[in-house]
Amino acid sequence: MANFVLVPGAWLGAWAWEEVAAELRAAGHDAHPLTLSGLAEKRDLPVGPRTHVRDIVDEIERLDLREVILVGHSYSGIPAGQAAALIGDRLTRLVYVDANVPVDGESFVSAWPEGRAMVEAAIAGNDGRWPPLPAEEYAGQGLTDGQIERIVAGATPHPGVSLTAPAELARPLAELPTTYVKCLLDGEVPPPEVAEPVKAGHWRLVTMDTGHWPMFSRPRELARILLPAAAGS
Template sequence: MTNFVLVAGAWLGAWAWDEVAAELRAAGHEVHAPTLSGLAEKQGIPAGQQTHVQDIVDEVERLGLRDVVLVGHSYSGVPVGQAAERLGERLRRVVFVDSNVPADGESFLAGFASDHIRQALDAHGGVWPPLPPAAYEGQDLTAEQIERIVTEGTPHPGATMTEPAVLKRPLGELPATYIKCVRDGRAPLPAVAALLKSERWDLVELDTGHWPMFSRPRELARILQESARGA
């Protein structure tokens, strides 16, 4: 039995993991999916990037979890990578699902073309609103799945994207799996490509779009279990 802690990306709360969590629990694992501050049922709570890091660490410590496989999707790879470092011996493995990764002293918006996000933050009072339905086309999602993401998603607090990450040691020293969703249409970011050269990092490709917890929950759950066994 493994303790999985699943953290969703921008705009999403714990609800995004419902199908994946059900698959993992059916296989006998314990699953926790904390919603980050400022999102979903925690909308309105002020949050910066370090708030999200602490949200994750607090969840693991509050529950007394050990042998943790910590999973971060998209944006949440940045706070998850920092939280993984702080969990120490509680961590078994960290899994990044088509995500960004933290770099010490750099924000989420550093390292890739993010002018459109900065413009959205400026135009919407410091929050990043959910994308329109057209942005999810070509990502292996049904119309119903897109509708759910758009209607249940909540604006993402901008400070979480502009505050710098804090790391005390190289991220490549952590035992990690990176899941690249190949239908996303983008190559891994340069920071990810560099980390994948580490002997402690594995790359797994998944034939779907950027939101595999919706498009391929069973396959994603299988990869998460295989990652845990390979730790």
């Protein structure tokens, strides 16, 4: 039995993983969706540069989880990748779901050469938080109107400090057993930092014919992609 630790992307909480978690549990595994500090039901908790990394590590250690498949979506690939390098032999596999991959010394906004100023301005103009996307920004991502309404209704402003803090990697990520899930409606090419470990055979690349939020648009298919990680593949 594996322990899936599911970390949502920007603006979202553990609730975003409900359908995927149900599928994983039905297959006989444990699923632990995690809300990061400053978001959803934890929106009032303080957030510093390393808080989200500690959120993940502390939850795994608090529950004494072993055989961990650590799953990070979108933004949360940044703290999940850093956390994976800290939990030692508790980790079975790291899975990035259409996610940002941490680069030592770089932040989430570092990957936005054209949009960085826009994101930083939005954070500065909203009490240090990145406001959620409006409904029209979810068009073309394989989501129904109801799914979009659910995301927008549940989204909370994202703590800006977590987006601008540079990553600190305890070990090279290419050493970790990793799967990268690329959602093709959000672009067919994964981030540049994914190409080298995939080409070298260190990471596994999987594609989904859906948009950036597959836990809503294709939860059952996403669960089927995650399940082989429980067998170490």
